[in-house]
Amino acid sequence: MSRVQERNQAIADALDKVRNIEAEQGVTRESLSNIRDVMVGLASQTDLFPPEDFPISKGGDGEAFEVLSVDDDGRFELYMEVADKHVTTPPHNHTTWAVVTGIRGLELNRIYEGDGGPMGEARPRVAQEIEVKKGAGVCMMPDDYHSIHIEPGEINMHLHLYGLGFAHLKGRKMYDESTGKYRSFDYTPEV
Numbered sequence: 001m002s003r004v005q006e007r008n009q010a011i012a013d014a015l016d017k018v019r020n021i022e023a024e025q026g027v028t029r030e031s032l033s034n035i036r037d038v039m040v041g042l043a044s045q046t047d048l049f050p051p052e053d054f055p056i057s058k059g060g061d062g063e064a065f066e067v068l069s070v071d072d073d074g075r076f077e078l079y080m081e082v083a084d085k086h087v088t089t090p091p092h093n094h095t096t097w098a099v100v101t102g103i104r105g106l107e108l109n110r111i112y113e114g115d116g117g118p119m120g121e122a123r124p125r126v127a128q129e130i131e132v133k134k135g136a137g138v139c140m141m142p143d144d145y146h147s148i149h150i151e152p153g154e155i156n157m158h159l160h161l162y163g164l165g166f167a168h169l170k171g172r173k174m175y176d177e178s179t180g181k182y183r184s185f186d187y188t189p190e191v
């Protein structure tokens, strides 16, 4: 079996487990931590995800994204994110659950407190910082807010799994530091 075949098989096996966990346990913090464990197991197989198979030049600008798997109905969308640049995002939610796991390098995730300010009045406060690297992961409920931070100097590779693919998401919000308000974050090619 070629490396690509092995990788695709490993991805398919992991996502089968993920679908089963969600079907049996629903979407809770506990079920997401179980999903995270499955995805950490996948991402830790670094031999299956060598940087040469995911060249940054393909995406340009020091960053590349590749959809590795998505169901026909848009569910269980898995992205590879590769970056060797400074990346920072504003606090944002996803309106679907999300799990990020590390293959190599470091993606700092800041998780914010509260519900994101339903009226757009609450400034998000950092509740937790999680270093997502090999062997680690972070999971978020649909209403959780996070931001990600990556620094250049190495090839940072991370798997991002979403309960529903970006093309289907509506109502995502981000906190705009410059205005102090929340605003729409839909249809942004962000992670």
Ligand SMILES: [Fe+2]
Pocket: 092, 093, 094, 146, 190, 191
């Ligand atoms: Fe995100």
